[in-house]
Amino acid sequence: MLAFWKDNKFSYALLGVVLLALPFFLKSGYLIHIVITTGVFVILVSGLDVMLGYTGYLSLAQQTFLGLGGYTSALLAMRLHLSFIPSLLAAGLMCGIAGFLVGAVCLRFRSHFFILVSISFAMIAEIVCINLVSVTNGPMGITGIPRPVINLGFVKYTLTSHTQCYFLIVVLAIVMVFLKQRIINSRIGRAFKAIRENEELAKSVGVNTFAFSLLAFVLSGIYGGFAGAFYAHYVNYLSPEMFGFGYMLTMLVMLSIGGKGTLAGPILGAIVVSFLPEYLRVVKIYRMPIFGIVLLLMTIYMPEGIIRSIRLIPSGVRGLRVWRSSK
Amino acid sequence: MAFLEVINLTVNFGGLKAVNNVSFEVNENEIFSIIGPNGAGKTTTFNVITGFIKPSDGRVVFKGEDISGLRPHEIAAKGGVRSFQKTSIFPNVSVLEAVMMGRHCQTKSSFLSILLSTSFVRREEDVTRAKCLKILDFIGLAGRENDLARNLPYGELRLLGVAIALAADPKLIMLDEPAAGLNFEETRRAMDVIKKIRKQGITILLVEHDMNLVMGISDRILVLNYGEKIAEGPPQKIQQDPEVIRAYLGTE
Numbered sequence: 001m002l003a004f005w006k007d008n009k010f011s012y013a014l015l016g017v018v019l020l021a022l023p024f025f026l027k028s029g030y031l032i033h034i035v036i037t038t039g040v041f042v043i044l045v046s047g048l049d050v051m052l053g054y055t056g057y058l059s060l061a062q063q064t065f066l067g068l069g070g071y072t073s074a075l076l077a078m079r080l081h082l083s084f085i086p087s088l089l090a091a092g093l094m095c096g097i098a099g100f101l102v103g104a105v106c107l108r109f110r111s112h113f114f115i116l117v118s119i120s121f122a123m124i125a126e127i128v129c130i131n132l133v134s135v136t137n138g139p140m141g142i143t144g145i146p147r148p149v150i151n152l153g154f155v156k157y158t159l160t161s162h163t164q165c166y167f168l169i170v171v172l173a174i175v176m177v178f179l180k181q182r183i184i185n186s187r188i189g190r191a192f193k194a195i196r197e198n199e200e201l202a203k204s205v206g207v208n209t210f211a212f213s214l215l216a217f218v219l220s221g222i223y224g225g226f227a228g229a230f231y232a233h234y235v236n237y238l239s240p241e242m243f244g245f246g247y248m249l250t251m252l253v254m255l256s257i258g259g260k261g262t263l264a265g266p267i268l269g270a271i272v273v274s275f276l277p278e279y280l281r282v283v284k285i286y287r288m289p290i291f292g293i294v295l296l297l298m299t300i301y302m303p304e305g306i307i308r309s310i311r312l313i314p315s316g317v318r319g320l321r322v323w324r325s326s327k
Numbered sequence: 328m329a330f331l332e333v334i335n336l337t338v339n340f341g342g343l344k345a346v347n348n349v350s351f352e353v354n355e356n357e358i359f360s361i362i363g364p365n366g367a368g369k370t371t372t373f374n375v376i377t378g379f380i381k382p383s384d385g386r387v388v389f390k391g392e393d394i395s396g397l398r399p400h401e402i403a404a405k406g407g408v409r410s411f412q413k414t415s416i417f418p419n420v421s422v423l424e425a426v427m428m429g430r431h432c433q434t435k436s437s438f439l440s441i442l443l444s445t446s447f448v449r450r451e452e453d454v455t456r457a458k459c460l461k462i463l464d465f466i467g468l469a470g471r472e473n474d475l476a477r478n479l480p481y482g483e484l485r486l487l488g489v490a491i492a493l494a495a496d497p498k499l500i501m502l503d504e505p506a507a508g509l510n511f512e513e514t515r516r517a518m519d520v521i522k523k524i525r526k527q528g529i530t531i532l533l534v535e536h537d538m539n540l541v542m543g544i545s546d547r548i549l550v551l552n553y554g555e556k557i558a559e560g561p562p563q564k565i566q567q568d569p570e571v572i573r574a575y576l577g578t579e
Contacts, residue, residue, distance in 0.1 A: 179442055182441055182442055182444055183438075183441060183442070185452075186436060186441040186448065186452070187430075187431060187434040187436055187441075187451075187455075188436075188438065188441060190424065190427055190428045190431070191428070191431055193417070193420060193424075193428065194417060194428040194431070197416075197417035197418060197419060197420065197425075197428075198415060198416065198417055198418075200379070200399075200411070200415065201411065201415045201416070201417065201491065202428070202431075203379075203398070203399040203400050203403070204377060204379075204399050204400075204403055204408060204409050204410075204411075204492070205403055205408060205428065205429045205430075205431055205432070205491060205492065205494070205495040206400045206403030206404045206408075206431050206432035206495055207400055207428075207431045208400045209400070215438075
């Protein structure tokens with residue numbers, strides 16, 4: 001059934017219709033807001049997944065790219081009056097370069113040392129953001145960031161409403177997930193997976209493991225930069241909190257709940273982790289404890305994430321049938 | 328000029344001389360084996376030739392080019408590919424994908440063309456897939472392509488390791504104990520595969536403990552003991568060499 005769903009053009013059309021109709025069915029602006037932040041997380045976590053899910057390196061600096069991308073895009077839009085798309089691309093470029101520099105240092109280290117070095121970069125970035133008041137306005141943050149302006153030369157269009165921003169992030173997220181799919185299903189994606197699966201063997205068949213791990217780092221930086229840039233223009237406000245470790249933890253939870261090293265994992269993870277706390281509001285003050293317990297249970301019973309667990313259902317059903325007929 | 332020349336190779340681990348002033352030559356399309364008791368320096372020699380360890384002294388010359396000190400992926404790109412002593416595969420992907428990972432150097436699609444999914448990229452993917460299916464067929468794993476690599480039985484895992492190395496189009500394939508842990512029947516299968524690989528014009532360098540296999544297929548054998556070369560020659564000569572017998576069986 002899953003294969004039918006996956007290979008069927010109808011399923012894509014249905015998904016398209018749902019995405020198009022969604023904002024008109026969401027009654028409150030608040031719910032649309034949650035959907036939009038989910039979209040931001042889809043891009044962010046997909047970027048993290050390129051690094052963690054495919055090359056197997058756990059970098060704890062992904063939120064740095066969120067912050068850096070946000071600040072870059074916001075400052076370019078405010079000081080140089082760039083419209084949304086150029087400032088978004090500039091933010092991506094900036095984060096790509098940052099990813100290259102940070103990665104070139106981090107990747108000299110192995111296993112837990114790699115993780116520690118990546119955290120230290122994230123902390124340095126946060127401290128710089130707080131203290132570089134002349135550029136970032138320090139802890140006060142930046143206010144009045146313009147809404148996304150799409151400038152097509154002959155027509156200039158400002159996205160003011162939630163619904164308009166919703167469509168922008170949907171398009172952005174689809175493009176980024178689509179490009180991720182192309183990268184993953186290519187020789188580059190195979191090189192990433194070879195590094196994750198067996199770095200020594202990867203080297204011995206000719207994969208320049210350092211260069212390809214660095215490429216993965218750069219890519220996850222670019223994804224983070226795009227997410228940050230959109231988010232800055234959408235909420236109109238930035239503070240050094242964007243560089244905070246809280247975002248990193250959220251992303252990690254989303255990725256492990258959804259399923260590492262898959263295309264749909266980051267998407268499902270972002271949706272579940274964004275919406276579950278909202279739907280748990282009925283239980284009032286027990287909301288967060290219950291959310292925690294649900295996450296715990298999912299980690300225990302679906303250690304590979306939702307996606308891989310769903311994939312196991314057909315073989316599970318088959319196994320159950322065999323078991324029954326043998327009785 | 329020999330195909331592979333190892334000249335005065337020395338590797339020190341601290342004060343220990345793992346390999347001491349060893350020289351040998353491998354001819355093109357030969358099956359050349361390195362044997363010796365445990366700790367003789369076989370795998371260390373291997374690791375130097377494949378770039379995983381830098382030699383303390385001496386040189387490795389491959390097809391007339393000095394490759395000592397190059398990194399493993401650079402040596403692989405020149406056609407020197409190895410398999411590993413322990414079972415070394417890509418476990419969590421399909422068998423076909425694992426072999427396709429071995430074709431990294433043979434595929435050329437650039438990053439941008441991959442993003443655009445140009446016709447070149449799509450054709451290259453098709454060619455790669457077809458070539459890897461052929462390799463699986465050659466090695467005797469046809470029909471296994473969609474299985475998860477780590478689910479293969481042990482003997483087939485070893486074959487998959489060789490298939491991954493073959494996918495990299497080696498001129499020289501270096502097999503580190505391909506028969507380790509295999510039963511009689513599986514060893515015979517591995518031997519057939521090695522002979523078939525040679526028929527493709529590939530030179531084979533073997534490190535092996537299984538004497539039946541070594542004596543059965545090698546053209547020439549190098550014997551190491553405590554890091555030093557004690558004999559070199561065709562199997563018949565090695566079997567009668569008093570120095571070799573002493574190293575393996577001990578002195579009276």
